[in-house]
Amino acid sequence: xxIRKLKDIIAGRLILASAIFSGLLVFIIAAVxxxxxxxxxxxxxxxxxxxxxxxxxxxxxxxxxxxxxxTIYVTALAMVFAxxxxxxxxxxxxxxxxxxxxSKILPLIDMLAGIPPVVYGMFGVLIIVPLVxxxxxxxGKLGIPGLTAGSYSTGFSLLAxxxxxxxxxxxxxxxxxxxxxxxxxxxxxxxxxxxxxxxxQTIKHAVxxxxxxxxxxxxxxxxxxxxGETIAVLMVAGIALNxxxxxxxxxVYPLPALxxxxxxxxxxxxxxxxxxxxxxxxxxxxxxxxxxTARLILIRMGGAHG
Amino acid sequence: MDRLLEEKFFKLLMLLSLAIVVGSLFMVVTVxxxxxxxxxxxxxxxxxxxxxxxxxxxxxxxxxxxxxxxYLGFGSMFLALMISLPAALALQKDYIGRTKAAYYIxxxxxxxxxxxSIVYGAFGFIVMLYFGVKASLLGGIIVxxxxxxxxxxxxxxxxxxxxxxxxxxxxYTLGATKLETTAAVVVRQALPGILTAVLLGFGxxxxxxxxxxxxxxxxxxxxxxxxxxxxxxPLAVFxxxxxxxxxxxxxxxxxxxxxxxxxxxLSITSRYLSRRFMKNIIR
Numbered sequence: 103x104x105i106r107k108l109k110d111i112i113a114g115r116l117i118l119a120s121a122i123f124s125g126l127l128v129f130i131i132a133a134v135x136x137x138x139x140x141x142x143x144x145x146x147x148x149x150x151x152x153x154x155x156x157x158x159x160x161x162x163x164x165x166x167x168x169x170x171x172x173t174i175y176v177t178a179l180a181m182v183f184a185x186x187x188x189x190x191x192x193x194x195x196x197x198x199x200x201x202x203x204x205s206k207i208l209p210l211i212d213m214l215a216g217i218p219p220v221v222y223g224m225f226g227v228l229i230i231v232p233l234v235x236x237x238x239x240x241x242g243k244l245g246i247p248g249l250t251a252g253s254y255s256t257g258f259s260l261l262a263x264x265x266x267x268x269x270x271x272x273x274x275x276x277x278x279x280x281x282x283x284x285x286x287x288x289x290x291x292x293x294x295x296x297x298x299x300x301x302x303q304t305i306k307h308a309v310x311x312x313x314x315x316x317x318x319x320x321x322x323x324x325x326x327x328x329x330g331e332t333i334a335v336l337m338v339a340g341i342a343l344n345x346x347x348x349x350x351x352x353x354v355y356p357l358p359a360l361x362x363x364x365x366x367x368x369x370x371x372x373x374x375x376x377x378x379x380x381x382x383x384x385x386x387x388x389x390x391x392x393x394x395t396a397r398l399i400l401i402r403m404g405g406a407h408g
Numbered sequence: 409m410d411r412l413l414e415e416k417f418f419k420l421l422m423l424l425s426l427a428i429v430v431g432s433l434f435m436v437v438t439v440x441x442x443x444x445x446x447x448x449x450x451x452x453x454x455x456x457x458x459x460x461x462x463x464x465x466x467x468x469x470x471x472x473x474x475x476x477x478x479y480l481g482f483g484s485m486f487l488a489l490m491i492s493l494p495a496a497l498a499l500q501k502d503y504i505g506r507t508k509a510a511y512y513i514x515x516x517x518x519x520x521x522x523x524x525s526i527v528y529g530a531f532g533f534i535v536m537l538y539f540g541v542k543a544s545l546l547g548g549i550i551v552x553x554x555x556x557x558x559x560x561x562x563x564x565x566x567x568x569x570x571x572x573x574x575x576x577x578x579x580y581t582l583g584a585t586k587l588e589t590t591a592a593v594v595v596r597q598a599l600p601g602i603l604t605a606v607l608l609g610f611g612x613x614x615x616x617x618x619x620x621x622x623x624x625x626x627x628x629x630x631x632x633x634x635x636x637x638x639x640x641x642p643l644a645v646f647x648x649x650x651x652x653x654x655x656x657x658x659x660x661x662x663x664x665x666x667x668x669x670x671x672x673x674l675s676i677t678s679r680y681l682s683r684r685f686m687k688n689i690i691r
Binding site: 123191332 | 411412414415418419421422423425426428429430432433435436437439440443491492494495497498499503504509510512513515516517518519520521522523524525526527528529530531533534535554557558561585586587588590608611612614615616617618621622642643645646649650660661664667668671672674675676679
């Protein structure tokens with residue numbers, strides 16, 4: 103066997119090994135997190151962990167309820183802003199915009215997708231938080247439940263967190279939705295237009311219907327990103343322990359923030375480390391399910407991201 | 409509703425949405441520049457922070473954060489490239505691309521892409537604990553490598569897939585082995601895309617805060633070795649912004665602007681690279 107063949111075989115094995123490692127990494131991370139969460143899972147019942155409302159590690163109380171609820175609140179409200187704005191923008195870019203406008207806006211959105219979360223967080227602290235504090239003062243007088251702060255609102259709140267998250271996930275939702283809409287065959291549009299439908303009717307009845315699974319996938323990917331976002335939310339969401347928000351102007355304490363803020367002291371209290379790693383595992387499991395769903399949809403649609 | 413009126417209404421609604429989206433993204437950039445530009449002085453960029461930020465030390469700049477971030481960014485980019493390029497090449501049809509395994513590896517990378525950086529941080533933290541490594545540059549570089557891997561591999565995979573099969577076959581016909589074909593034809597053809605993927609990974613790595621919060625921590629000093637803790641730009645923004653003294657907050661503004669400039673420069677560079685190298689590519 104000559105040296106060239108030998109090199110070829112060795113290199114083949116090596117690149118295969120790196121591909122396999124990269125494919126297994128997700129399982130390695132899950133296994134390691136699980137192995138460290140076992141001790142709290144065996145010490146406490148699941149209902150105690152997920153429905154317990156008090157978090158007092160020094161007393162051995164590990165109730166995740168407020169953090170899970172906090173994450174769901176802040177993400178859900180972010181989606182309320184991001185879904186309509188993101189999807190409508192993507193439809194405009196894909197269906198109405200001129201090529202010249204598209205070629206300016208799409209690269210811009212791509213570029214902005216790369217801005218680090220901490221920068222969005224700083225924007226939130228400087229602009230969104232004071233704005234929310236002002237809004238809270240006005241809407242507090244109206245007395246609508248959910249829009250009246252439980253106590254004086256500093257602006258560091260559920261609302262501020264979700265606005266920052268929404269801005270962060272605009273680029274994700276728009277770029278994936280755009281790709282999906284562009285992959286709808288033009289025959290679909292032509293058939294509808296030739297029957298005398300207006301452009302909007304065509305979009306509403308033909309294009310969106312065809313692209314719906316893909317648009318859903320774009321939303322799910324945006325959702326997963328928001329769900330796991332740590333730093334940007336942490337900077338603006340207020341973070342109050344053992345407090346369930348009663349309005350959008352109250353502070354929230356999402357799950358990722360719990361991990362970020364407590365890892366330093368977690369070795370000193372029994373089960374504390376295990377509880378925090380369980381938090382990471384929960385986060386990973388939820389996001390894994392969502393991303394997997396979205397990716398399978400996109401693969402089935404045969405889109406560019408499949 | 410009259411259908412032409414409906415058309416007008418929704419068109420207006422869409423334009424409004426786009427204006428809000430683009431406007432808010434513009435506003436983010438404007439605010440960062442507006443806050444950061446006035447405090448960008450030479451001493452801000454060439455001095456380390458002095459006196460401990462938590463003690464109210466107001467002297468000095470953000471050199472420690474810039475240096476730390478460059479170490480972290482380049483170190484992790486290099487390591488991630490070492491794993492990602494071979495992995496992406498293995499996903500070619502000539503190797504395992506046709507198998508079910510390639511499908512599952514791609515899927516698992518897509519999932520990995522979505523996993524939040526705080527989870528990587530927690531994972532890195534326990535692994536480091538297991539090996540007895542304390543919060544250090546090394547730990548951060550490894551965690552950021554893992555964070556960048558799925559991004560780099562999937563981005564490289566997309567461009568490597570586009571290399572025409574005929575081109576590879578031409579190389580095989582001349583007697584080249586798979587390795588020779590891959591190195592001389594595929595990598596060369598896909599080079600602009602590979603570089604773009606690397607820059608994409610670098611941008612993600614240098615801007616991430618949650619993962620290095622747990623694995624590198626933060627310090628005012630410059631790192632002397634891989635096992636030292638280090639400062640970084642994202643964590644400088646995160647920690648210093650909440651400090652009471654305005655001088656210290658200014659360092660946060662400066663750090664955010666430097667970070668923004670780095671990320672935008674990366675994006676522009678990769679756009680330029682792909683356009684420039686595209687000329688030499690056979691399609």
